[in-house]
Each structure stands twice: as C-alpha cells, then as structure tokens.
Amino acid sequence: MELVDHLRDERNKAQFDVEAMKVVWAGSPQELQLCDRMANLVANHPAFEKLKRPMLVRKELFKNSLRKAAYARKLVIDLGLSEEEAKWLRFYIDEPTYPDLHWGMFIPAIEGQGSEEQKEKWLPLSRNMQIIGCYAQTEMGHGSNVQGLETTATFDAQQDHFIIHSPTLTSTKWWPGGLGKVSTHAVVYARLIVNGEFHGVHGWYNYYSFSFFLYLEDHSPLPGITVGDVGLKFGNGAYNTMDNGLLRFHHVRIPRNQMLMRVSQVSREGKYMQCDDVPRQLIYGTMVSVRQTIVAMVSRTLSRAVCIATRYSALRRQHSSSSLVVPCFLMIDYQSQQSRLFPLLASAYAFKFVGEWLKWLYTDVKQRLEANDFSTLPEAHASTAGLKSLTTSATVDGIEECMKLCGGDGYLVSSGLPELFAVSVPACTYEGDNTVLMLQVARFVVKTVSEVGYKEPLGTSSYIRRLNTLLHNNCLVQTGEDWVKGDRIVEAFEARAARMAVTCTQHLAKFQDPEQGFSELSADLVEVAVAHCQLIVVSKFVEKLAQDIPGKGVKEALEVLCYVYALFLVHKHQGDFLVTGYLTPKQASLANRQLRILYSRLRPNAIALVDAFNHTDHYLSSVVGRYDGNVYPNLYQAAFNDPFNDSHVPDGYHQYIHPILNQTLAKL
Ligand SMILES: CC(C)(COP(=O)(O)OP(=O)(O)OC[C@H]1O[C@@H](n2cnc3c(N)ncnc32)[C@H](O)[C@@H]1OP(=O)(O)O)[C@@H](O)C(=O)NCCC(=O)NCCSC(=O)CCCC(=O)O
Numbered sequence: 001m002e003l004v005d006h007l008r009d010e011r012n013k014a015q016f017d018v019e020a021m022k023v024v025w026a027g028s029p030q031e032l033q034l035c036d037r038m039a040n041l042v043a044n045h046p047a048f049e050k051l052k053r054p055m056l057v058r059k060e061l062f063k064n065s066l067r068k069a070a071y072a073r074k075l076v077i078d079l080g081l082s083e084e085e086a087k088w089l090r091f092y093i094d095e096p097t098y099p100d101l102h103w104g105m106f107i108p109a110i111e112g113q114g115s116e117e118q119k120e121k122w123l124p125l126s127r128n129m130q131i132i133g134c135y136a137q138t139e140m141g142h143g144s145n146v147q148g149l150e151t152t153a154t155f156d157a158q159q160d161h162f163i164i165h166s167p168t169l170t171s172t173k174w175w176p177g178g179l180g181k182v183s184t185h186a187v188v189y190a191r192l193i194v195n196g197e198f199h200g201v202h203g204w205y206n207y208y209s210f211s212f213f214l215y216l217e218d219h220s221p222l223p224g225i226t227v228g229d230v231g232l233k234f235g236n237g238a239y240n241t242m243d244n245g246l247l248r249f250h251h252v253r254i255p256r257n258q259m260l261m262r263v264s265q266v267s268r269e270g271k272y273m274q275c276d277d278v279p280r281q282l283i284y285g286t287m288v289s290v291r292q293t294i295v296a297m298v299s300r301t302l303s304r305a306v307c308i309a310t311r312y313s314a315l316r317r318q319h320s321s322s323s324l325v326v327p328c329f330l331m332i333d334y335q336s337q338q339s340r341l342f343p344l345l346a347s348a349y350a351f352k353f354v355g356e357w358l359k360w361l362y363t364d365v366k367q368r369l370e371a372n373d374f375s376t377l378p379e380a381h382a383s384t385a386g387l388k389s390l391t392t393s394a395t396v397d398g399i400e401e402c403m404k405l406c407g408g409d410g411y412l413v414s415s416g417l418p419e420l421f422a423v424s425v426p427a428c429t430y431e432g433d434n435t436v437l438m439l440q441v442a443r444f445v446v447k448t449v450s451e452v453g454y455k456e457p458l459g460t461s462s463y464i465r466r467l468n469t470l471l472h473n474n475c476l477v478q479t480g481e482d483w484v485k486g487d488r489i490v491e492a493f494e495a496r497a498a499r500m501a502v503t504c505t506q507h508l509a510k511f512q513d514p515e516q517g518f519s520e521l522s523a524d525l526v527e528v529a530v531a532h533c534q535l536i537v538v539s540k541f542v543e544k545l546a547q548d549i550p551g552k553g554v555k556e557a558l559e560v561l562c563y564v565y566a567l568f569l570v571h572k573h574q575g576d577f578l579v580t581g582y583l584t585p586k587q588a589s590l591a592n593r594q595l596r597i598l599y600s601r602l603r604p605n606a607i608a609l610v611d612a613f614n615h616t617d618h619y620l621s622s623v624v625g626r627y628d629g630n631v632y633p634n635l636y637q638a639a640f641n642d643p644f645n646d647s648h649v650p651d652g653y654h655q656y657i658h659p660i661l662n663q664t665l666a667k668l
C-alpha cells in the first residue's frame with residue numbers, strides 16, 4: 001500500500017536543504033549517523049515498545065523498565081557498542097532507569113573524586129556493571145542546602161573503619177535515583193568526624209563522599225541499612241520507571257579506604273589531610289558534569305514537543321475569521337499560533353548550539369582540572385548552573401505550551417506530550433533547584449562586577465570589561481531591519497545584563513550584612529542571572545552563524561531562527577530593556593514588528609525545520625506528531641487501543657449505574 005504523506009505540501013515549501021540541516025542539528029555527519037543508527041535500533045526492536053507504558057501500574061512498569069535495561073545491556077555486549085553508542089541507545093529507549101545514574105553520576109563521582117588506586121579498583125567493576133551504583137547526596141531535610149547534610153562518617157582509628165550514621169529522620173537520604181531497589185553501591189555524602197572533630201564544618205565544604213556496598217549477596221540490605229523507594233511520582237509512566245530511593249544508616253561500618261580520597265584523606269593513624277593544590281569545590285564536580293549533560297540533551301526534549309506541535313499545527317484546520325463554519329485556516333497560519341510556537345522552535349535550536357558550546361567549555365575545564373589548573377572552575381560552575389536552569393525551565397514551559405497548541409488532543413496521552421511534560425518537569429528541581437542555581441550565577445556576576453578594576457573578567461563575563469560603554473551608550477536601532485544584525489543584538493543583551501548587574505551590585509553595597517542584602521534582593525538577583533544567561537545563549541547562536549555552514553539555504557534559515565529567539569526575548573523582557581534606559585519605546589516596538597516579519601519568513605520552513613531534528617516516530621511516540629501526518633485515523637484507532645475500551649460495560653457499571661437508572665439507590 002502506498003504511504004500518503006499528508007505533510008508533503010508543507011515539506012515542498014522548504015527553502016533549505018533538510019539533509020544538510022540534519023547534520024547541523026546533530027553536530028556532525030558522524031553524530032548524525034550515530035544517532036540515526038541508535039534511534040532506529042531502538043525503534044525496530046520490539047523490546048523497546050513504549051506506547052502501553054502509561055497504562056501500567058507501578059510494579060509492572062518498573063519490571064518493564066528493568067527488562068528494557070537488561071535488553072539494552074545485552075545489545076551493548078552483543079553488538080560491541082562503545083560507551084558513546086550505549087549512551088545514545090539509552091537516550092532513545094526514552095525511559096529513566098537506574099543505568100542513567102550509574103553511568104551519569106556514580107561513575108563520574110568516582111572518576112572525579114577517587115584516588116588513582118580507588119579508580120583502578122572500582123571503575124572496571126562499574127563499567128562492566130558488576131556493581132551498580134547511585135549518587136546519594138540529598139537528604140529528606142536538605143536538598144539545595146548541601147551544607148546542611150546531617151549524615152555522619154566517624155573515623156574509628158582502632159578498627160580502621162568509618163561508621164556511617166543517620167542521626168535524625170531528616171538525615172535520611174531521600175530521592176537518589178536507582179537507590180530504591182536496584183543499586184548495589186552508593187556514593188554517599190556525609191559529614192566527616194575524625195578524633196571527635198568535624199572537618200570543614202566552618203566552611204562550605206563540610207561533606208565527603210564514600211562508596212560502598214548496600215546489599216548482601218541475596219540482595220537483602222546489609223545490617224544497619226534501611227532502604228526503599230520514596231513512592232509514586234507525578235504522571236503515569238514518566239519518572240515512575242526510576243526507583244528514587246530512601247536510605248538510612250544505623251552505625252554502619254565501612255573500611256577507611258572507601259572514603260573517596262582525591263580531595264582529602266584520613267590516614268591509618270587518624271590524621272586528616274587536605275590536598276593543598278586541589279580546591280574543595282571539586283567535591284561539587286559531579287554536579288557540574290551532570291548539569292552540562294542536561295544542557296547538552298535538553299534541546300532534544302524541547303525539539304520533540306515542538307516537532308509534535310508544529311506537525312499538528314500544519315495539518316489541523318480551523319475556521320477562518322470571515323467564516324465561522326467553513327474550516328480553512330491551518331492552525332499554523334494563525335499569527336497567534338505562530339507567536340507561541342515559533343519562539344519555541346527557535347529556542348530548540350538556540351539550546352542545541354549553547355549546549356554544544358557548554359560541552360566544549362566543560363571538556364576544556366576537565367582537561368585543566370586533570371592538570372591541576374582550577375582557574376576556569378568558577379566560570380564553568382556559573383555557566384553550567386545558569387544554563388541548566390534557563391534551558392530546563394524554558395523547555396518545561398515550552399512542552400506545556402505545545403500541549404495547549406495542540407488543543408484538546410495535546411492533552412491525550414497518545415499525543416506524547418503529557419508524559420513528556422511529566423518526565424521533564426523534575427529537571428527544574430533535580431541537579432539543583434533552578435532558582436537556587438540562578439542565585440549562584442547572580443553571585444558570580446555580582447562578584448565579577450565588584451572586582452572590576454583589579455580583576456579581568458573572562459569568558460562569558462568579559463562583556464563586563466566594557467562596562468563604561470555598555471552603561472552609557474544607548475541602542476542605535478532606527479529601523480526594523482537594524483534589529484537583524486548579530487552584533488547589534490548581542491550588544492543589546494550585553495547592555496541589559498550589565499546595567500541590571502550594576503544596579504543590583506549598587507543596591508547590595510548599601511547593606512551592612514552582604515548575606516542579608518543578598519537574601520532581600522534575591523528576586524532581582526535571579527533576574528540579573530537570567531539576563532546574563534540569555535546573553536550567553538544569544539551570543540553563542542550569533543557565533544554559530546559566523547561559522548562556515550554548508551548546505552543550500554541552511555545558514556539563512558538559522559539566521560531567521562536566531563533573530564526570532566533574540567527578538568522574542570527582547571519583546572518578552574522589554575520591561576528590562578526599557579527600565580535600564582537602553583531602548584526607547586519606539587525601538588522596542590520596532591523589535592516586535594520585525595519579529596512578526598521574521599515569523600512570516602520562518603513559516604514556509606517550519607515543517608522542514610522540525611524534520612531536521614530527525615526524530616523517529618518511536619521516539620516521538622505521538623499520534624498527532626507522526627511523520628506522515630496521517631493523524632485522524634490513528635487518533636481514532638488510539639482511542640480503541642486503550643484497554644478501557646475493551647468492553648462497553650466498565651467495572652462498577654452494574655453496581656453503581658444500574659441503581660441510578662433503576663431508582664434502587666436505597667439498596668446501596
Ligand atoms: C547551591 C549550592 C551551590 C550552595 O552551596 P554552598 O556550599 O552553600 O556554596 P556557596 O557558599 O554558595 O558557594 C561556595 C563556593 O563554591 C562555589 N561553588 C558552588 N557550587 C560549585 C560547583 N558545583 N562547582 C564549583 N564551584 C562551586 C561557589 O561559586 C562559591 O565560590 P566562591 O566562594 O564565591 O568563589 C549547593 O548547595 C548546591 O549545589 N545545591 C544544589 C544541590 C544539587 O544540585 N543536588 C543534586 C543532587 S543529585 C541529583 O539531583 C541527580 C538527578 C539526576 C537525574 O535523576 O537524572
């Protein structure tokens with residue numbers, strides 16, 4: 001049977017080479033080929049079917065996710081897949097499970113914080129999955145406040161042991177993924193006590209990590225350990241495939257050499273030693289690494305929602321303004337639909353490019369750290385924290401908007417959007433609450449501004465070097481066309497960020513107690529951080545456009561996306577641009593007018609731009625976002641695939657409906 005492409009006309013409108021854009025989106029021809037291979041491996045393997053997932057109850061759901069993880073592991077071994085290939089395989093299986101934490105946090109924690117000897121011992125076992133680990137930092141009473149962790153690790157010199165203990169209910173380890181049911185090991189963060197003395201208690205770095213067994217061979221917990229799952233989470237399916245766990249210790253003894261000893265050590269004699277040349281912030285290093293990974297992947301999540309909403313918008317017709325009866329307008333042709341959808345499409349590309357840049361930054365920092373050069377760590381911390389916060393918040397809001405952009409059908413689980421929302425929303429909380437992370441960025445920016453004159457701002461904050469110009473020269477835009485120039489846009493974002501940062505720094509200086517000032521001004525400080533991070537995203541997009549980008553029309557299409565992203569933000573935050581005095585109301589309105597022109601330039605390319613994400617139908621798992629656009633028959637069929645439609649007589653009908661119909665309620 002010939003397949004009908006219901007989106008063919010839309011695809012024919014494309015003004016650029018879609019295959020070339022796929023390479024740009026993937027990062028390189030090799031990445032495209034790799035992702036394509038892994039996506040199709042998953043899509044064509046019956047073990048990875050996922051449409052029934054939201055219908056499963058927790059225990060079935062969890063068993064199903066264990067089965068998938070085992071199949072994935074088998075494929076990795078049978079096909080001899082590399083770690084990179086295995087990472088993409090897990091990504092396309094599209095189900096949070098224990099290996100995410102094992103590979104994503106447990107192993108990096110040992111790599112970053114273990115001594116050479118410890119790495120030699122534990123990494124081969126971990127990489128072969130002979131042990132499975134998780135990252136147990138958060139406690140019931142302390143998530144953002146890492147300084148408040150209460151779990152203790154007390155050194156017993158006589159037996160050369162640490163005694164790990166949970167002294168209070170609030171010290172219960174709470175949330176670690178993979179901990180509840182599966183992990184054999186955990187990297188656990190605890191306060192160190194040697195010779196009755198708390199180490200680092202006066203500083204911020206008052207916790208240390210330990211790696212050790214949780215279970216006996218029959219998978220019953222070791223004596224003194226209480227472990228379990230934290231309970232059902234938001235959304236059917238979604239994150240419930242993960243065993244986020246709880247863990248308590250009752251004076252559990254572990255050998256001394258299970259403290260991760262790169263940053264500091266405790267000797268056999270009970271002598272506590274810090275490595276002078278290694279900053280304590282390294283203990284936070286795993287978080288920097290994971291935040292970078294989140295930014296690298298989040299554009300895919302947003303692109304998935306945008307792909308679904310764009311395809312459905314380009315298929316579904318509604319009435320025109322002149323006739324309320326004859327359906328003729330495609331939803332995508334409503335200006336209001338475009339003004340909600342196209343900035344999200346542009347954001348997906350913007351986040352992709354900033355993610356690439358962040359990966360580069362992190363690789364560079366990692367190499368420096370290995371050579372004991374810690375100079376760029378503050379920049380890496382601020383950039384990873386800020387971009388994780390900015391991009392995950394925008395992505396989660398974007399998924400919700402995409403759901404609404406599809407009307408009622410977006411709310412159906414078969415649209416793929418509700419589960420995507422439910423599985424993505426915790427990204428605003430895990431790996432650092434997004435507001436708390438923005439406050440870290442604000443600290444970095446304010447510190448950089450305060451140090452002007454005696455310390456040179458570097459990297460993403462180097463615009464602060466030109467503070468004088470940015471504070472005093474206002475925007476030169478006179479026409480709408482003036483707004484579509486990369487350097488002008490970047491300068492506008494620099495001026496806004498610099499002016500907001502300086503104002504906040506001046507307000508902070510009025511407080512005698514800086515911490516009180518920081519707390520009272522925290523809402524403004526978050527806005528400073530947002531402005532700084534948006535500047536990074538915009539400038540990295542503009543820098544991307546300065547590169548050689550092959551393919552007919554590809555660069556032009558990306559230029560439109562870049563300006564849509566930037567001018568949408570100018571419009572959304574025009575209060576900032578106006579209050580700081582950088583823009584006049586006329587210039588702000590020119591930006592908005594130019595944005596509408598850009599939407600009309602983007603419109604013919606919309607479907608081709610989402611096709612360039614190269615998502616398989618399996619990955620999208622959306623009836624309304626199907627590649628062939630054959631939505632309505634499949635939507636109808638999906639309703640009948642729901643087991644609820646197996647019978648016309650639901651459970652409870654005879655018991656609770658008959659009595660109403662037959663007026664016999666009194667018998668109930
Ligand atoms: C918010 C802070 C950073 C505050 O910490 P603090 O000790 O009070 O620090 P401070 O006085 O503000 O700063 C002290 C100093 O440390 C720096 N710093 C802070 N964090 C880092 C870092 N990661 N790398 C490098 N440097 C870092 C700060 O910039 C400060 O530097 P400075 O003194 O100003 O030069 C911290 O508590 C934190 O990171 N909280 C968030 C907790 C978190 O992210 N938990 C993640 C748990 S794991 C997880 O969620 C996994 C989910 C994965 C999944 O399911 O997929």
Ligand SMILES: Cc1cc2nc3c(=O)[nH]c(=O)nc-3n(C[C@H](O)[C@H](O)[C@H](O)COP(=O)(O)OP(=O)(O)OC[C@H]3O[C@@H](n4cnc5c(N)ncnc54)[C@H](O)[C@@H]3O)c2cc1C
Nearest residue numbers: 135136137138143144175176177426429430431432433435
């Ligand atoms: C799905 C999921 C998976 C997770 N996986 C892991 C894991 O594998 N390992 C692990 O160790 N942890 C894990 N966590 C825990 C996670 O890291 C924490 O939830 C997170 O760090 C936030 O901490 P919290 O929940 O205590 O929130 P809180 O810190 O209590 O925050 C609650 C509210 O208070 C605000 N707030 C808190 N502190 C401040 C402040 N200083 N200034 C201003 N506002 C503030 C926040 O903005 C937020 O609005 C996971 C969490 C989830 C949801």
